Amino acid sequence: MGSASVVWFRDDLRVADHPALDAAVRRGEPIVAVYVFDEVSAGVRPLGAASKWWLHHSLLALAGELDARGLTLTFRRGPATEVIAELLAETGAGAVFWNRRYALAEREIDSGIKSSLKEQGVEARSFQANVLFEPWTLQTGQGAPYRVFTPFWRACLGAKPPREPLSAPERGDVTPFGGPLASEDIASWQLLPTKPDWAGGLREAWVPGEKAAHDQIDAFEHSGLGDYVDDRDKPAVDATSRMSPRLRFGEISPFQLWHTMRGGVSGAGGAAAYLREVGWREFAYHLLYHFPSITTENMRPAFNAFPWAKPEPEVLHAWQQGLTGIPLVDAGMRELWQTGVMHNRIRMVAASFLVKNLLIDWRVGEAWFWDTLVDADLASNTMNWQWVAGSGVDAAPYFRVFNPELQAKKFDPAGEYINHFVPEAGTPAYPEPMVDLGESRKRALAAYEQVRGS
Incomplete structure (x- = not known):
């Protein structure tokens, strides 16, 4: 087995605070960065049309961030289990790193791949990157998952504080993979609407990508946070952070948001109110992990x-x-x-x-x-x-x-x-x-x- 490291990007389309990428950099071997477009594995829910539009542009932005560091983002489509195996055969990589997902189908895919890789002697490691608190680390006094938000959030605030965000690697930190590696043209994935092109309003409203995400949260912190409590429920006022698609595609991490707002964690101002909304997202992932049928079945x-x-x-x-x-x-x-x-x-x-x-x-x-x-x-x-x-x-x-x-x-x-x-x-x-x-x-x-x- 060779020594290259594969970094498998999924819902984490960023280079800063990316534990899997950081681990590959620290390993010190040539890096293969890959995104696998998988809508065919059992149980995986295909993306909606608007999410596909965002994904297309966010992937291009990520490719640009990686290119600035000397890395090439390889695009592959198909069942993740097969694509990762093919990539290992092509590159002779000795390690595969990724950041964890929490839906049942994705967890089963990742678990199967990890077991297979370890049987082959390939290092396979996953990391906490997209939730502040792993769902299995928080439980009620009776040892059960939380079902009510307020005590759940109280437990979050009483737990060990989330880690500091990781820095993005510099160009000199990484070694690109030197061999030829086929990559698909993401235009062939047909993520963008064409007949008709209904995305004009999306193009006016959004610029996907990691840089735009940080520009947006910086603007919110400096000009919107002070009025957040008073104005966040007023739809005519631009009073929210608009971070939801950024978090969804991982252009920014909850750790970055937490430490941007951490001065208000224990207070009653805008930062505390905002972090409570981040906590509501955490609660959603807590429930998804412990009660995977919530996506299609009544919980009651x-x-x-x-x-x-x-x-x-x-x-x-x-x-x-x-x-x-x-x-x-x-x-x-x-x-x-x-x-x-x-x-x-x-x-x-x-x-x-x-x-x-x-x-x-x-x-x-x-x-x-x-x-x-x-x-x-x-x-x-x-x-x-x-x-x-x-x-x-x-x-x-x-x-x-x-x-x-x-x-x-x-x-x-x-x-x-x-x-x-x-x-x-x-x-x-x-x-x-x-x-x-x-x-x-x-x-x-x-x-x-x-x-x-x-």
Whole structure:
């Protein structure tokens, strides 16, 4: 076996605070950097269209960062188990390093590869890089996984503080792999929309990549953090960090965010509030690891008896396209379609409207968000939909039905957000509400009573 080191990039498209890359640099042998586009291995969920757009551009940005350090990012497509084996045969590498993933299918793939490599005498190591606290290190006093966020976050804050972020390697630190190595053209992966090209709004709203991620968090820290507590629920105000797609694709690590904001960990200001949101993401991964069925099944079995309505195509289409006649819901759905994200407060409102006012199964909405969000994250997306539906752990009470009209009065009182995305609201061109909010709320409560009775 040769001595090259393979660094397998996945949801960690960065060079700073990248433990697998750092380990390869420290090993001191030539480095093979590879990204494997795998949508065919058993259990792996194919990316949605918006996430594919982001992935394309983030991979190009990563290739540029590696190139600046003398490394070439090799692109391969296919089952990861086969691709990594082929790469080892081509390079004679003696080590493979990667950063850990937490969904069940990905864990099984990684575990199988690690066992196979060790049997061949190849060094195989995985690292903690994308969560602050490994899911198996935190448990309740009864030795069980946490199911409620507040005690979970309290345990996080009481645990050993997260490590310091690792520095990016310098050009002189690395030795590139010298042999010929075939790489696919990622244009052949067809990650970008072409017929039609619907990504114009995404291009206006985002610049994927590690450098853009750090520019963005620096701007937020210096100009947005002070007003974060007061303004984060106002959709018309640019008051959030917009880090969710950056974290999803690993352009920035939670360790970097933690240490950027660490002065406020124990306080009550913007930094503490912001880190609590990072903690909510940690909770999602905690649940994903311990309860992998959360991605497709109700966490509360009683909800298997919930009388979901059959999603009529025209009703679902109206929700998806922002044509429900409910201005705040429509504004959110149009923001999602145009920019690939939706303000978090409005995500809850739009999700609640689908699940509770229209009685459509949360999995239908989750699938739409999976396809249209640039930050579509398996852990967070499914946990948050179950939270709104009331079917998950730490769930909103079954009787909590977000009223879009009251939410608009409270968080968009001047109508700036609605007017931006739904300029025809209040005119004859705007459709009538597809349901009566009061009557549909009563239907939802009756349905939830049926679940409680079961």
